[in-house]
Amino acid sequence: MISLRNVTLRRGTKVLLDAASVTVNPGEKVGLVGRNGAGKSSLFALLAGNLHEDGGEFLLPPSWRLAQVAQDMPETEDSATDFVIAGDSRLMAAEAEVKAAEAAGDGERMAYAYTALHDAGAHDAQARAQALILGLGFKTTELNHPVNSFSGGWRMRLQLARALMCPSDLLLLDEPTNHLDLDALVWLESWLKRYEGTMIVISHDREFLDAVTNVTLHIDVGRLTRYGGNYSTFEETRAQQLELQQAAYDKQQEKIAHLTSFITRFKAKATKAKQAQSRVKALERMEKLAPVLASAEFTFEFKEPANLPNPMLVLGDVDCGYAPAEDAAAGAMPTVIVRKATHTVSAGQRIGILGANGQGKSTLVKTIARTLAPLSGIVTEGKGLSIGYFAQQELDVLRPQDNPLEHMVRLAKEALPEGESGREQDLRTYLGAFNFSGDMVKQAVGTMSGGEKARLVLAMLVWQRPNLLLLDEPTNHLDLATREALSVALNEFEGTVMLVSHDRALLRAVCDEFWLVSRGSLAPFDGDLDDYQQFLLDEAKRVREAIKESQKEARAAAAPVLAPAARKSSSNLKALQRDLGKLEQQMLELQTQKNAMEARLSTLSDPQEIGELGLKMQTIDESLADIEDRWLAISEEIEALSS
Template sequence: MLNISNVEIMRGVKVLLSEASACIFPKHRAGLVGRNGSGKSTLFSLITGEILPDKGEISVPRDWTIAAVAQETPGLDQSAFDYVLDGDKRYRELEQQIKIATESNDGMRLAALQEKFEESGAYTINSRAGALLLGLGFAMEDFQKPVKDFSGGWRMRLNLAQALLCPSDLLLLDEPTNHLDLDTVMWLEDWLKGYQGTLLIISHDRDFLDNICTEIIHIDNQKLVTYAGNYSQFESERAQKIALETAMLEKQQKKLQHMQSFVERFRYKATKAKQAQSRLKAIEKMEKIVVAQADSPFSFSFARGDSLPDTLVRMENVEAGYGRTVILSDIKLNLRPGSRIGLLGRNGVGKSTFIKTLAGEIPPLSGSLSISKGVKIGYFAQHQLDYLDPDGTPLSLLTRLAPDKRELELRSYLGGFGFGGDKALEQVKSFSGGEKSRLALALIVWQKPNLLLLDEPTNHLDLQMREAIVIALADFEGALIVVSHDRHLLRTTTDEFYLASEGRVRPFDGDLDSYHEYLTELDRKKREVLLKEKELKKHEKIQNPGIKSREQKRQDAEKRQILRPLKQEVSKLENEMNLLNAEKEEIEKALSDNTIYEESQKENLKTMLARQADNQRKLEETEMTWLEKSQELENMQKELEIS
């Protein structure tokens, strides 16, 4: 098991952990929670051995392999697929050792390495890496793109794929959902449920913690406190603990006051001096009860606005997109005061395009978009964080919006968002992503919007700030449209869902569980539809063999001509795979014969093992190429509408 014993961690003069202890047993799934800056990520660094504790010790079983997500990704020319394969260091080591043994013609060494190679599951590594990339939202055409071509968020997904690919006994995930959309979060959740090792997660997504974790480790008052169950159970148990500790503290305070009163009255009287001294020593030895802090440092609310018209926004037959590229069409929406809409849809289907069109960031390509008089839009998007003046401070940025307000009032307001005291005077360029998000929200809320458009507002925010947003939105009287991967936020702040899919935005009849089922079934249904379409076209050809015009026949011939080289390539690859599989069976049969391991057959064994390694490499490469070309052919057939 992973054992943390009386650990102390200092950061400068600040104590993060003091006499902190916890045990994490094999195959347990623990969520590590606590306020920002409490030492969660630092504890991960201790476990991986990057840093050492100031006091105490952390012991990890020697035979455990630890996998963690790298926090930085250099701009490499290496392909995304090869970069993910690097996550399995044992595979790369065996691959290199086999290469050396093959070049040196060391048959016995090669035989031993081949056995280890097979035991490690290396023969399935390409398919596992491909499945991870697809699950994390990459398209097959992305596999061979260089890492440097991906944005920061997509590079973090590559780092996550590396960690998941690595065969590990302990998996450390630090905010794994930050750069993911809702669909990918749900996929990751399902993947982690099947993980066989020990799992330790830092996350501010309470639904994610609820669905994955079997215990919660809370950093509280510089200690590690373990609670059985998921996050909701932790919250409930902790609330009871706080209530009990508060009652105990009140009782202790009364006892202390009584004892202190006795001491002050009688400490200088000879007849009572001994009793007074005894009580004084008891007071000094009494263990002070420290009540866990339940109150969030964040507190804000949306101001009540003026009365609003019955319809805030009306969209009729709107097309949305960029330039001549239409992303969404036939959008119809009547947005009324009190509307609370969660916008669902897979990555890249147009959710942000829809929000930007409503916000006036991009004009509609066609149709009618009318916003009623008096509507004040508050729009939050991740890219807006880049427009915060890096040299400004929370106080200076808010003063620009409210030059007539007193500094005391502005400081009091900023304190509700965690920018109290000197923090209000720090420059934005020194802020973390979470602090920038809080500041952007503070500036939006100050402007008293009555229509909120929120595109992933909780990225980088901790649980306390997320809960403050939920509470504030509960009393918000205007209209709300939100895109988020935070299911708790969606469940508690929206009362209807819309789905962006196949170029449309339509009401979604169901909840988030229904949406999960919808995603799970979507690919299967698409395959069924394609098969039915092909069967129908074949049937039509049989029933009406001669109805096509000369022009139609000419067009079909042209389409077949376009497809012919790709079909031939796929067929050629299938033949190569058949030959390689036949060779594989032949080699395996030869190696199963015990006589080949005799001294007289040493050279034959070396040759056979070298053939096996070469065969496996070629087979994997051919299978991957066949998969890519088959997908390309299917896409082209669909585009040209040829069965």
């Protein structure tokens, strides 16, 4: 087990752990939570052996194998499959030992090396690696693409697959969901539930933590506290503790009163009914979450829109996608991702946009946001439409060399009439509400954390006073408390929300309806997120079956080469069955020989004999694999003839 006894951990002059004690038992699945900067990543560094305790005692079983996601961006021309296979440290060591034994000509060493290679799973390593790659959202056509051909987010997915490929007793995952879409996230949850070792995960995704953890460790002001149960259990317990603090309780009551007032005023009005219903959901969550929000780094709210056009916009037979590049060959065709989208977006709607990876969610949002021009069709905007757009790459759009105040000054100049600009003190005060106070308003954005950049983007969105919010993965860099603050702010927002997110807690809290982007079309999704998760599982099953069918066809095409008798007698079922029986007899004889060799191997002491026997066993393994292929091809032909 993992044990910390009165451990003190410092980074520079900051004390992250102060005489902290905790135990993690073998096989436990632990969620590590706490504010940004509380010390979660530093504790991971301690567990991984990259940091050492400054006081106390830290114990980790020396025999435990560790796996974690490398944080560096991989730069290699290796294929995606080979890169992930290389994550299996046990297999890599076995392959290296085989090469060394063969180079040395040491028979005994070779025999042991071949056995270790087999035990390490060399026979199915490629299949295991590719299952991980496909599960994380890659296409079958990308399995052999060079790692360097993928974007940064996809390369980080390969780093995750590489970590999962590695046999381990302790798995450390630091924000594994940041670069995943909802379909890959559902697959990862399923994989982690089957993981047999001890796992510790840092994540800001509530539902992910609830799904994969059964213990929660909370870091707060140097203390490390263990809670039994998943994140929701921790949160409820923590909320009860905070309710005992009068300040937190008062803040909760003030927020509840605000929401209740809105519901009372607007529940009976047809034009506000949906918004009132959203506030009811927010109130239900607020009753238990407000104490947690009271301890958040900040809370905020969107300004009331100046007007609410209805409809906000209308999509009429819109094709969304990408026009040919300027240097493309003459006659090059545009790339259409979503075809004939026809929908109306009304005032007050709260729409969650769903769809598996690569189906076109972001392309649709970019078209609505005017970042991409429609390839065909018409987007009709309501008079006075004001769009606030948070793009997945919005953090990259910020100017790294500029500070938050410079960003706000530039925004104010663009929005205000010519010759006017916002007063610097007003802009400083405004930024202070988003926790940019003191010297932080003059800090270069490039030196800030992802969470701080995301807060700045939110501040810029709120200042623009939009009536339509287009949010494409807005929570990637936000901690749990800030996500809750965003959830409440969106529920209080008077305008329309269109949201793409893999954060299911945010989707459940904010959205009243869902659109599905799938197979090139856009349609309402008749169901909730649980129905959608089942849809994703069904889609994954469909893809697996399609791959299986294509492999079956490939094997059938190769059957004449693998089994000449089957080719000559393809119309004769009895002849095929005789061939099948012969192959089964051959497999039985070879397996019997292999068993006898394995028994003999344990009694030999002469290195030369051991080496020769090891080579013979390798030859038998190859023969068995070939016969099994032929057996499978004939079996499928028999099945086809029988049907």
